[in-house]
Amino acid sequence: MKNIVFYIAVLASVFASCERLDPTPPPNPFDEIVYPEPPAPLPEPDSSSIVGLHKFIFSQSCAVPGCHDGAFEPDFRTVQSTYSTLVFQ
Numbered sequence: 001m002k003n004i005v006f007y008i009a010v011l012a013s014v015f016a017s018c019e020r021l022d023p024t025p026p027p028n029p030f031d032e033i034v035y036p037e038p039p040a041p042l043p044e045p046d047s048s049s050i051v052g053l054h055k056f057i058f059s060q061s062c063a064v065p066g067c068h069d070g071a072f073e074p075d076f077r078t079v080q081s082t083y084s085t086l087v088f089q
Helices: 002-017 050-058 079-087
Strands: none
Touching: 050 079
16 A cells, blocks of 8 residues: 555656646747858959969860979969969079
8 A cells, every 4th residue: 555655656746747848949049140141253364364374274284294293394383483484484
């Protein structure tokens, strides 16, 4: 008889301690963030400028690997080295 009373007391305390859950989810704090628009893509360089020459002509791959990698002249790795090679040679 004592066991039955004990189990009834335990079940009553379990049911009494349960609270009703709110069916609405909590607010999401990340919904209020306003993200900036991505930057516009850069326009293609003018093909008659040094940047255009480097992009369209000198930075293209050569038939010989390592031909224009700066180990020897001409050095066309960057725009600056392309300009230096073309102007100061």
